Amino acid sequence: MEYYGYKDIDLIPELLDWKKLNGDSFSVEEWGDAHLTPELIIGFSHIYFPKFAKFENGVFFANSIPNLKKQRESGEWKNLDTIELQYLFNHQHLLDYFVGMMGESYDKISRKQLECVGKILVDIWGMKLRSDFPDLNLHIELQGLDSEGYLEDIVVVFWAE
Structure with a gap:
């Protein structure tokens, strides 16, 4: 199947x-x-249905806004436009979700599995972003699939224009 x-x-x-x-x-x-189990569904809900928020005409993970404001106020990243800032804050390395496997070996995770997880997140986040922000021109992509052998490079990224 x-x-x-x-x-x-x-x-x-x-x-x-x-x-x-x-x-x-x-x-x-x-x-x-x-x-x-109910615990797994609750635990994974933050991955599949994260909270998003608007900031500087862009869309970001809501939990990143306080750090983003602090960095902007300090002058760090002052030369980045909103799209660049979104890319910096909104790219999610898929392998990071499996940090609990560090005691085991990352070689138990296949490229096919990460690609599938990425496709699922693109679908779910895309639906949620478009529902939360119907007035924005949103983009969401799975990137890094052409990176030979480096699973760390597979990311999902989103931004608004």
Whole structure:
């Protein structure tokens, strides 16, 4: 079965064992139902549905606004225009979401998995940004996919013009 253009077992290798037990039609959704807890959904909500806010005619992660104001007031980044500032503050390295795996090895994360996570975030954040700011010309992109072997370079970035 395909999910976001990838084979489901390439994204969730454990799914193969579940399919052996439950039949080949066992889906990503069913696997998710078997693993999700209220705590995980609540914990991940800040990733999938972050709060966004307007600042200087741009859109930013709301939690970055206090630091952004402080940096602007101190004169740091005074030469950056709003689009450059948005790119600086609004690019999210996907590998950073898996910092809890540092005790393990990042090599357990595949390029396909990160690309899929990126595509999901582009879809969800795009819908939320357009809902929150229907009057703005918004852009959201998954970048760094052409970076050979460097998963650290895969980012989702958004900005308003």
